[in-house]
Amino acid sequence: MVPSCWFFWALWLPLMLSVAAAEEQVESCSAKKCGNTTISDPFWLTDWETARSCGSPDFEVNCHNGTSPVLLSPIRIGLDFEIINISYEGRILRVVDRDKLNLLQASNSCQVAMWNTSVKVDLPVQVLPR
The missing domain is CATH 1.20.5 (Single alpha-helices involved in coiled-coils or other helix-helix interfaces)
Structure with missing residues (x-):
């Protein structure tokens, strides 16, 4: 040759x-369900049986107790966001910081840990009040 x-x-x-x-x-x-939420591209559910990933670590979702989808943070262990709603058509993702939610729900706690959060996304992006 x-x-x-x-x-x-x-x-x-x-x-x-x-x-x-x-x-x-x-x-x-492929698209999968976690509770009432459909998880599909770009998000993906962790497959504990095969230990295979099918997407970017930035979009890994864990199905907590089979009912609550949780967006895992690739930055820090324990910084997880429970997915409230995903609108694929509207390109809207509503999440809540689980650590802060647990602190606010604790009967004897009024301190909330503060973390700066930023996300690199394509435009247009809207942040709407609840």
Whole structure:
């Protein structure tokens, strides 16, 4: 084989394999239910049986007690957000910080831990009061 052909295959083979692997990974990620909430692309439910992921760690959702979808934080363990509602058509995600919710619901507590939160999203983004 001509050396330029070797160069071509050495350059393109890893790229083709990575594209094929990415397509296979995306195909295995299907919509699933957690309680009354449908979880679909870009979000994905943790599969504890197979230990496989099918999406970005930034959009991993755990189905807590089979009824409450929880968006896991890739930044800090324990910083989780319970999903109240997802509107895929309207591109709206309503969540509540579980730590702060637990502190507010505690009968003997009035202190709330403060954390700055930011999200990198595409425009347009709306933050609506509850």
